Amino acid sequence: MDISLIMFYVLGGLTALSALFVAFTKNIIYAAFALIMCLFFLAGVYIFLGADFIAIVQILVYVGGILVLLLFGVMLTNRLKGEKLVSATRSRFFGILLIAAVFLVLIKGVISANFVESEWMQQEMTAKAGLKGFGLNLMTEYVLAFELIGLLLLIALIGSVYIAGNRKEGLDAH
């Protein structure tokens, strides 16, 4: 068992542990930071899968962007008076029942699909850290989707600024 496989398992286990921590902690700030840890370790797992660029994007977008957004959201939507920010839980029993059912179904599906035995899985993991191939693919075959996703992001960000911004009452009429 070589060192990279051990690191891979450690990163995967840390991802699962931080996801469980997010699910079962009460404090919202702890949950936000544990989410970021989870996504960070997940980026490490992506590197082992030959997806270097996606790992970098994951760190940039989630750790750089979404964490800040989430923390701003927490600050703007809670009266901060020094006490802990606790999120109450409702219908915990049905929640656990539901996720136990979904968990069992998904695990059973994964086991019965039996990907390990399938033919295309026997070949080597061929996805090299091919940034060149990835970029060429993105700018030739998927260029329409790429441009559209940029447009979508622009519209969504302008729209969210418009929604959240404070508007003067007099300017709001027209």
Added chain:
Amino acid sequence: MPINFLLFLGVILFCCGLYIVVARKNVIMVLIGIELMLNAANLNLITFSAFDSGELQGQVFTLFIITVAAAEAAVGLALVVKVYQYFKSSDLSDISDLKG
């Protein structure tokens, strides 16, 4: 890399996200749960993309999902801020009026 481990990891992430969305009262926590579920989907796409020699379709699709997730988080948090200003609460069980 062992594929079943990665698929189980995706299942765990998805179930954690689903539990948060179903069982938490705070709106921000629900958004966190949605992010976790999106990342479970991303992990599965990248796992299968690793066995896709030339095309890297899963990675391309994951890039699009990350972008849409960022847009969704921005719009969702803007809506949450506005809803908080109206209802003075970010608790989902307080936000039950359709037209106030």
